[in-house]
Amino acid sequence: MNLKDPICAIATPPGKGAIGVVRLSGEGALEIAARVWRGKDPRRLKGGRFTLGEVVDPKTGEAIDQALLLVFRAPRSYTGEDLVEFQTHGSLAVLRRVMEVLVAEGARPAGRGEFTFRAYMNGKLDLAQAEAVLALVEAEGELARRQALRALEGALSRRIEALENRLLDLLAHIQALLDYPEEGVEPLEAERTLREVLAEVEALLAQAKASRLAQKGARLALIGAPNAGKSSLLNALLGYERALVSPIPGTTRDYLEAPLELFGIPLVAVDTAGVRETEDPVERMGVERALRIAEEADLVLYVVDRSQPKPAPPPLPWARTLKVATKSDLPPAWEDPEFLPVSSLTGEGLGRLKEALREALLGREGGEVLLTERQVEALLRAKERLEEALALPEDLMGLALEEAARALALLTGKEVAEEVVARVFQNFCVGK
Numbered sequence: 001m002n003l004k005d006p007i008c009a010i011a012t013p014p015g016k017g018a019i020g021v022v023r024l025s026g027e028g029a030l031e032i033a034a035r036v037w038r039g040k041d042p043r044r045l046k047g048g049r050f051t052l053g054e055v056v057d058p059k060t061g062e063a064i065d066q067a068l069l070l071v072f073r074a075p076r077s078y079t080g081e082d083l084v085e086f087q088t089h090g091s092l093a094v095l096r097r098v099m100e101v102l103v104a105e106g107a108r109p110a111g112r113g114e115f116t117f118r119a120y121m122n123g124k125l126d127l128a129q130a131e132a133v134l135a136l137v138e139a140e141g142e143l144a145r146r147q148a149l150r151a152l153e154g155a156l157s158r159r160i161e162a163l164e165n166r167l168l169d170l171l172a173h174i175q176a177l178l179d180y181p182e183e184g185v186e187p188l189e190a191e192r193t194l195r196e197v198l199a200e201v202e203a204l205l206a207q208a209k210a211s212r213l214a215q216k217g218a219r220l221a222l223i224g225a226p227n228a229g230k231s232s233l234l235n236a237l238l239g240y241e242r243a244l245v246s247p248i249p250g251t252t253r254d255y256l257e258a259p260l261e262l263f264g265i266p267l268v269a270v271d272t273a274g275v276r277e278t279e280d281p282v283e284r285m286g287v288e289r290a291l292r293i294a295e296e297a298d299l300v301l302y303v304v305d306r307s308q309p310k311p312a313p314p315p316l317p318w319a320r321t322l323k324v325a326t327k328s329d330l331p332p333a334w335e336d337p338e339f340l341p342v343s344s345l346t347g348e349g350l351g352r353l354k355e356a357l358r359e360a361l362l363g364r365e366g367g368e369v370l371l372t373e374r375q376v377e378a379l380l381r382a383k384e385r386l387e388e389a390l391a392l393p394e395d396l397m398g399l400a401l402e403e404a405a406r407a408l409a410l411l412t413g414k415e416v417a418e419e420v421v422a423r424v425f426q427n428f429c430v431g432k
Ligand SMILES: Nc1nc2c(c(=O)[nH]1)N(C=O)[C@@H](CNc1ccc(C(=O)N[C@@H](CCC(=O)O)C(=O)O)cc1)CN2
Pocket: 021, 048, 072, 075, 076, 077, 078, 085, 124
């Protein structure tokens, strides 16, 4: 891959937008820009400045759009190279023509993530930060956005580097003891350092689940007997009347999905048909679907009407099930401390139910750390090596320590093989 040639891409999403952005980066970017620009010469613009003018087709002199042009000069740009942005009107008709004239003047359409790849290669971002850029672009909920921004700002990278440095210091110390046994090098306290580093790695790993949830979201299924109050509870959680509710058992025939963001996690809540034995073939199809949805959900709310005799529970994945007793505003027919009482009518208990959902989804860890699958793998490897080192005498733990440090370095990308880097950027969209 050529690392300096001028590349260009539409950076805004396809479709109509008030404004569209085309980026151009690399050697000769300013010269190319000058050839397709009518207005103040971009080559005379300082870095960080913009000007209003027209993008033109240099072959015909035809104006393509009225636009703003921004100049960033190497190394002070996103990529670290000379970089020009054209901020045009946001139609595909405009953006496509801008791309055409840039390519005609010698720029190459960028590959996926190539701008950020260059930023990485030029030391503007480390690999954890580049992955944070991707996560920020893809963030669907508040939690994912917060996690990604913190990682982009280097929070994870700093934590990892601190651990790496402690291991490297320890290694140097061991080496000194081995090389100069007579010279009064201070004795090691390897075990304590190792335990502290291991605890920090484990603390990070404890956040992996929350990070995956924030990015991928979760499915929440409501299941229970007909008339239990599932659809009412769905509506209460959503805050609007999404599902039909009626006193007639069997109101919900097919399942129904609704997006719901709780604690910054993008959830899909699924209301289902009431589960019961039935002769009606259509209703039976609904019941079968309901059970399948419960099986596949990340979390199940088993909904039971507390004002009626308690029914026999359907087969549910109990490890992922929260029990809810609805209609808590009515006189209870039974009590069971395993069930959370709620009333969709008055809202009583909804707050506690949401808290229980939060704990079931996130655990007790707050979940402010972004961890990609790749990073989790590296942390697991580091953890294994640290445990191995702990089991060895101090003069023999050097190799395991070195490997643990190397595993940590994978997170920030200092020791990462080219294919791994390529794979990270494969996940990007064009223009990022
Ligand atoms: N129009 C536009 N908006 C955007 C971006 C962009 O590239 N263009 N960004 C793209 O992701 C994000 C902002 N992030 C950016 C990060 C660094 C630099 C940059 O030029 N950094 C230089 C110079 C800093 C300075 O002028 O003070 C540097 O780090 O040296 C630009 C954008 C989101 N919004």
